[in-house]
Amino acid sequence: MSQNTITDWETRARQLCIEGRCFINGEYREALQGQTFDCISPIDQRLLARVASCEQEDAELAASSARQTFESGIWSRLAPTRRKAVMLRFADLIAEHAEELALLETLDMGKPIRDSLAVDVPATERAIRWSAEAIDKIYDEVAATAHDELGLVTREPVGVVAAIVPWNFPMMMACWKLGPALATGNSVILKPSEKSPLTAIRLAALALEAGLPAGVLNVLPGYGHTVGKALALHMDVDTLVFTGSSRIAKQLMIYAGESNMKRVWLEAGGKSPNIVFADAPDLDEAARSAAAAIAFNQGEVCTAGSRLLVEAPIKDVFVEKVASALREYWQPGHPLELETRVGALVDQAQTETVLGYIRSAQEEGARLVVGGRQVRQESGGFFVEPTLFDQVTSDMRIAREEIFGPVLSVMTFESFEDAIAIANDTIYGLAAAVWTRDLSKAHLAGKALRAGSVWINQYDGGDMTAPFGGFKQSGNGRDKSLHAFDKYTELKATWIKL
Template identity: 65%
Template structure:
């Protein structure tokens, strides 16, 4: 198979037709109020297309269509086997269109094309495959009852689900919400981030092609205040699933309380500790993982290993290894298959990263590597991977989510100190522990207040393991059968069978 070069990708980009309208009730539609916004590529600052900006009237139309489809049971009323077949077809279509989807993803938000093609898009297809396969594998229960009674415990779809997803993994995060919501029989209204709407709109086209009925899956692009807020406030949406910042997550909880007390499931920010003990099995492997944990996807990852906690006795040695590994993670053109760090999603996010770097210097942290914008002649938005040493856990760069390739290195002298530092944050999304003492590793993992803990690796897991956070990193879980809890009601039916 011929390897696709940067020149090949650039040529294909010129031939792309970009989706730009909302998908509502099985049809492409422009916004009722006629607004739009520019979809701009962070690779070179060029406008890719104009996207329709949905507002309250569009949300109302979409919710009505979704509710009607649910009431008419055009989707929830299908046998599990029929829903399963359609979602399998959707997964297959994602694979068939993986190169187009990967190109849309990279042009839209700047991630390396190789990551889009080999990680994001295959994982999105696999997400639909996994949840489709689970449709007819989840059973109800029978309660332990007296002989004259039968107690049935069954699951039913909640109804209409609103899903608001972020820009860093546009298609994959959408699939984490949409796949289990559709698998359990709900109607879905998806709002992609205005920073990266293209693959979500393409997903609507593929879902329609796969046979998902009109009204069951709707995609509404738009700005947060214009589209996201009306979705969150809408009294006829039963459940809201969200991935994004903790700040926005809190606002959605307020909107739910102001409207119909809809359930709000939130996967929010993180400031994940990557804890390296002196007895780590292999320091070179740990250093390679530490570099990847902060550089992958330009550091625009909620689980990024942004706090590197290193036992003092090996700190100098280990940070030298991390610096060496970081030399392999340099920004480059995202359409070059060899590039490992692409562009930052937009100017606002780039400025946020640069502001935190400046703040770290002002607070007294030692800038060891990087710290500057780069490749400015390209017209794109790129920043050097950055390491700060001599960081106190009370500094802003250690406490606040930067969402960029900025690593804060913190020393510790004992296991207890490492645990205290790791837990001293408002977040609790993920953590990692490196030690060949498996008893110590388990003790530390148990003490860490985080939804995912990885031992002697960083960022492990697959669709079989739940994903979500403690504290202000959110509630509820994506992935695994636990995701079905968010999109189903549990009903108890009590039957008297006396003679």
Template identity: 65%
Template sequence: MTDYTLHYWQQKAEKLSLEGRAFIGGCYVDSASEKVFSCNSPIDNRQLTEISRCDLADVDQAVAVARKSFESGVWSKAAPVKRKATLLKFADLIAQHQEELALLETLDMGKPISDSMAVDLPGTLRCLRWSAEAIDKIYDEVAPTPENELGMVTHEPCGVVAAIVPWNFPLQMASWKIGPALAAGNSVILKPSEKSPLTAIRIAGLAKEAGIPDGVFNVLPGFGHEVGKALALHHDVDTLAFTGSTAIAKQLMIYAGESNLKRVWSEAGGKSPNIVFADAPDLLAAAQAAAGAFCFNQGEVCTAGTRLLVEESIKDEFIEHLIAAVKQWVPGNPLDPKTNVGAIVDETQHQRILGYIAKGSDQGGKLQTGGSAASPVANGFYIEPTVFSDVANDMVIAQDEIFGSVLSVISFKDETEAIQIANDTPYGLAAGIWTSNFAKAHKMAKAVRAGSVWVNQWDGGDMTAPFGGFKQSGNGRDKSLHAFSKYTEIKATWMKLD
């Protein structure tokens, strides 16, 4: 059994061979302009490699290749059992390269290597395998008809699917899109974030090795919004799946309306309430979970529980438990398996989080712990997990999605006020409820406007449960059988039999 140590991962990192080119039509290629941008590690801000800076010309080429592969039927018309076998082989190859891919995630966006190995890679494999296994078990329908007619309801692949994915869980979020999209028979163009493109580029080669036909799976790295905008405006892209900010989700829908009215499915921002009642079954366990809910992945999580709603009668006691739990989350070298708080993805995000911490103090929040930059590795980007108490829900730190480990503690008097505060946000992605009273839990779960509600835990569910949000947290759902509805068209066929 491998002895994972800081030295092990540092040695492995030194031997890595990094690919930075786009993947179009089954080949790694330079961008048409031959432009590149620098890919730096937030661990120490050193350059890892250069990445192809794709633009409209590359989008046109990739879409044409994807359309040709789709219309050829080489994948779209292949038997579901054949697509399943190929995707399972794809997952097996990712499993064989899991150390390499986990290391790329950590080097690229700064998450702890222990999380890359224990969370991101297993989640990716579970999604791909689950989606592959599901596709030959989804049945079409026969409508109730008169004796001399036959009515059929069938699901067909959309065509060319563009998937734009974020930088916080680069590979896992990609799998949530490409798993069902490929399983359903579509041709896919994956656009990773410029902040974390390495794993998306790497798995393209593994997809080809697994037997996914040329042109069916393409990867277009880009800088800024160049590639994403071009995909959203392209008249030959049928479906666009996006995970990222609410502002960008709105813009992509505008682009779709300005072009071919392509379907746009988005999982956008969040400002999730974690509600702790005085009758929670275990206040210590609730405090530990509350700490993890905003500290995990440096707080760079769309479902982060960054609004902690605590019943007034236990507020002081609970904050004591919370602070003790938060102090166990300490920034360190992401390549050290003992580290549980890694680096912030880049300097821009680092400064953004520190700016919100300053606003929290300026607006009257009481700083309980953290609040400063840290430096476990020279030149890297690190911030201490930060807790503010005495926060009003209209403060900027309670309303804006900071995407960093900054927690706002807000007190409430009763269920009615808890619901009012929980729903007083433009977002509706997730919520947590801690109570021993399951009648109360049911009532609260129904009242809170969120796509996922977790009772006496944080971040529950698996591939069998849909994931997505209410309100400005987006539309559509990832994971579960519901995800396939994003990547298929429903056709009604009605036949006269006499």
């Protein structure tokens, strides 16, 4: 991790030349209508850049560029080893620009610089490099046939992919999608969130520098209801991939049906249960993990362990351990201080949303144990203390709705069956965790939990080798691992009479 001080980071922030234009057909340009929006830092509300606000016309231009480039074969039919070399160079450039990208991410989204440096940038690089390395290691199939026939099963790039990504991990989420989409030969139109578009815009230039042909990657900043909707309805977009809220995910499915029945792959959030049994191997470790599971990235994490289910005999003791960890380790500070673990929420609207849930919990009878306040208001930024509520019931809003902020709901259970019933009592199914020293209990819980990821005696395990996605209204399809390549390819059967 860089040892730069806050003064160093502030100096570098002032010296940054931030690009805010869209990127189409290999060049930065203004939105066709010339419209922009202000990109404001949630740290102190400084103006970072005026960013192009793309609309229908820009989507048309980007889709045309992506389609022409795809059909030309300059990337889609390039030899796998040559595509691999370009993508590996792209990953190298991400690593070379690590501090610049980390600073952009922190200024734009509000997360601590320590996390941008240690988590976001390495994960972004890893996503591109891992997909690149897979390019020449995936083989097609030969079907079992009679001696005078030959059955080939091959994968082809789907064509033009539109990727709409969220504001909480802008680089990482983008590259979870860019990696396999580019590796399989597609052309991509990336639409970053208007809340944090800066690193996506910067990545476009690095990809071009790496050798990605013009038109293969286009970046359209702007609003969901304008350029996002235009991409979802576009007849020349073959596949739409999305990470964000379930409300928007459902709307995108409607747009796909109203247009060309484009494939739609969605990751739409969660309300993940973190289940602690009385026989957990280390209650102190489990408590520290529970605190981190809700406070890391200011709770703006789709897999945040926002529902803490604790077995009755240890509930009071365990809740105090979690509360102590939140008080000691997870207090908001200046995001450019390397010691800071909790930064700013992404904007004022999200801050008001989180504070609204805190008020709702108190009105519904939950007991506030720690946190609950907006702090550091003198900075001009948007900081909320990690907050823990006890005596939460499954019918309360904070137990049912995704808050996307540092608000933890503690619920008590009496038995294994009770724990599983509470855990599965949600429309979501993205992730879950179980803490127990009983191997059989761990396996049975893993099977019973309706979630795409289940972690045992840890929270948020896994890497690029494991698929990531959800059950139920948490979405469909998977990011990461070789399973992600399925979203970006068409499966073709060719049957030959010999």
